[in-house]
Amino acid sequence: MSIKTSARFLLCWVMYYFPIQLSAQVTPAPGKTLNKPILFQNAVIHTGTGEAPIIGDLIISEGKIIKVGSRGNAQNPGSMTIVDLAGKHIYPGFIAVNSDIGLEEIEAVRATRDAQETGSINPNARSIIAYNADSKVTPTHRANGVLTAQIAPKGGVFSGTSSIVQLDAWNYEDAVIVKEDAVYLNWFDTEPSFSPSAPPLEEQKKNILQAETELHTFMKNALAFASEKGSEKNARHNLLYSAMIPVLKKEKPLFIRASTEKQILSAIAFGQQYNLRIVIAGAQEAYTLLDLLKKSNIPLVLFKPHQLPYREDDPVDLPYRLPALLENAGIPYCFDMDVFWNERNLPFQAGTAAAYGINPEQALKALTLYPAQILGIEKQTGTLEPGKDATLFISEGDALDMRTSKITDAFIQGRKISLENIHTDLFRKFQKRYE
DSSP, X not given: OXXXXXXXXXXHHHHHHHHHHHHTTOOOOOOOBOSSOEEEEEEEEOOSXXXXXXXXXXXXXXXXXXXXXXXXXXXXXXXXXXXXXXXXXXXXXXXXXXXXXXXXXXXXXXXXXXXXOSSSBOTTOBGGGGOOTTOSSHHHHHTTTEEEEEEOOBSSSEEEEEEEEESOOSSHHHHEEEEEEEEEEEOOOOSOOOOTTSOOHHHHHHHHHHHHHHHHHHHHHHHHHHHHHHXXXXXXXXXXXXXXXXXXXXXXXXXXXXXSHHHHHHHHHHHHHTTXXXXXXXXXXXXXXHHHHHHHTOOEEEEOSSSOOSSTTSOTTHHHHHHHHHHHHTOOEEEEOSSGGGGGGHHHHHHHHHTTTSOHHHHHHTTTHHHHHHHXXXXXXXXXXXXXXXOEEEESSOTTOTTTOOEEEEEETTEEOOOOOHHHHHHHHHHGGGO
């Protein structure tokens, strides 16, 4: 077969085969702006503020929430689209933090993984330019109420800058809520491992000391560069150090991924040494440092409670009870999942916390108000209050309980979005098998 014939055969095969494969998995188009206000009546409204739900009305118009309150007080309801929810629940859209939604598609295919940059010091790496608004995975999250996300890079020491997006857009420019909101740092191991497969003890100690030295050297150079930029109009340009200036000025927070007690302690000391505004992500052993975290006013992004304890001799239900310990101590926190496809289970982390020491409305705050405050977008979204974005969803049951959660409608910035996804496609496909 000649090269020309082979090329024709390949083209015919692609044109025939790929439309068949893609037709069943098309990402839904973004929703359209509503041309009339909507009045939701008789709903169980969970405001996301921690207060008890109310039964009443909620009005959205031009992308914003206009009114939340008791029933029957809507002005001129004749000019609105009226939807009687008859006891259904309205929730604020859930917020995923420290997520790689849209940065990875298929874990086994390297070309679809854009969450990590080459090298170890990359505070200038911008996750937003790699964000894929057409991800087939994102609609599965929206179907469980996750409507906003902070997309964060991973890997290395300084992973790069995160951005905050809403999950209904044609491209990353349309998706952005806050561009480059924070810088991410992966804290190094602070103690050697005694695993049989670990390197020799002396080598580990040497690596720990080297990692600490390199980190502080970089920070001192960044401080010197920031001072130079402030004193000279024509200061030299450096992408790495320039990305750190907003962090050093406390204009942006530094999210530090740290899990163990010693890692958290050293990360807090690091933040104090350089006068930074930090957030601890991971924080599995935060329960040992409640007083310090409260005193230091450091919020936490908890790695999923659906896991075994970090230490072998800890109570098996400790990860479930950790949110209650933080709530009672007055430490703001939110939840984090391990991989991009797992973000759809985010609400059920809060549901587990609600069964271990806090009431459901307090647990709900860890998906709504707390993450909005941690990300600095609480004036725009995170709760159901007049003037905020109409980013919300309707569920027939408790959205924190996988047994009753059934989301029927969702809105992002007032646009009604599709809840169709690959899961609903597969459900309908295999449902026909038993018809």
